[in-house]
Amino acid sequence: MTRAYLEFAKKSFQNNIVYRSEYVAGVINAIVMIFVNIAIWKAIYEEEGSLEGVQFKILATYIVLSFLLQTLYVMDEYFIEVKVRNGLVSSDLLKPIGFRLYVFSYTVGTLAFRFLLQMLPALILSIFLFHLLFPFSTVMFLYFLVSAILGYLVLYNLNFLIWVSSFWFYWTFSLVTIKDAAVMLLSGALIPFWFMPEGMIDTLQLLPFASIYSTPIQIYLGMVPEDEILTGLIRQAVWVLVLYAVGHVLWKGASRKLVVQGG
């Protein structure tokens, strides 16, 4: 049974590879975004006269890591929507596979593609161009990997809620776009939490978005004290579970709706 899902992942990997110009574009986009952001922070720190300081190097590493994770975290947002609109979802449901596992393995296939052909080239370029700091320690790096995977799962389960809503709305471009905007602003993807207004930081920590970018990157940089790392990871895991549970309920409703509609 697992073989079927592996095949789905492989298929999705191959689908991605077909568009060669897409993956060159993906790498260049990432590099340009990193470049623009670092140029801005450079201008700020140059004015303060601390371009050589640790602070700037940490910030530059933060920016690079954030955009590398962003290239990795791109998913096919309209996979379910397209199936709902053209009706193929009903034949997918008839197949002896779990639909949600099918969607997940498809997404993981994309992840593998993005890891190998988007993130790695961008990472290698970044090491030469932007003086990426090494992880704080080997242990921190391992924690970072776990945290990044959890972050991916938080984002996946959050996305899934939007995707399933296509059973009701049919077009989800606006929902997806607004969700993306929220993730970008509230997760620390574009601006680290420590630069946010102080009143906001506590609220941001309570939301699921922090788990996606801020937590893994801060662990990599050694900014989270060792005894708080576990709390951070648990918080991420709880969000994965909560969002998964909500997704489960929505999915039940959606599949029931499809039956009522008669496919």
Added chain:
Amino acid sequence: MGKHSMRSLFVLFFKYSNMNLKLALEYKLNRSLIALAIFCREMIGVVVMFLILLRFLHIRGWEIHEMLFLYSFLFLSYSLFVLLFAGIRDFDNMVHSGDFDRLLTRPLGLMYQIISARIDFTATIGHGVVGIVLFMNTAFSVGIEWNWQNSLYYVLALIGGTIIQASLFLLSACFSFWAVKTENLRNLIFFNARRIAGYPLSFYPVFIQKLLIFVIPFSFVNYFPAQYFLRKDGSFWEGYLYLTPVVGALLFYLVFLLWKLGVRSYTSTGNSVY
């Protein structure tokens, strides 16, 4: 095109716009949500800029209002661009779907048809609202005297910036005649240049500055017009400040010639369903 009077062309243009408006109003809720979504997406950059400057107050002498004023040009000119030239933006698709063949059979100027056939009201509103919000909040607090010369300059700069962006899109449209799918390449060049242009040109290394002046002249869309009003950095040639409309007109003219060449060598993709 000679057989049609200016008047009849105007009437036709109005009818086209009317059709586009009806199309947009057909799905009121969906279109308003899309406009809202575009607004949110475009506001990300604004909010990030705002948060950074809330903390650091100024970057290389640029204060928050000045930065946002610089940024507002991008949104207003892009909004005008999708209002007036959405047909050029979607030209790629028109060639690939074979819709372009339909235009060829009609007794009207091609560029006229392309421009008038499509208006993207949704994107116009999404980008336009960001632009207007930024403009209203900054234009009267950065020390600009809005006399008639400055106002005229502003309007010309905005039109110039709109035409520069139209030219860049038309350039990529040219390549689609030779059966190359250019959408990705175009988005790559256009939107990355736009991202870079969001912040003052003087923040970047010389190589990037040259690129945005001479190759993809995005600096004329927002940096030099803003510089005319604000006079922040002294490191660029004064003349650039007045060149936006000239760059726009010249670029459009050159690209238009290339485009005409393309039309002549055009062979259909054979996709047309009509």
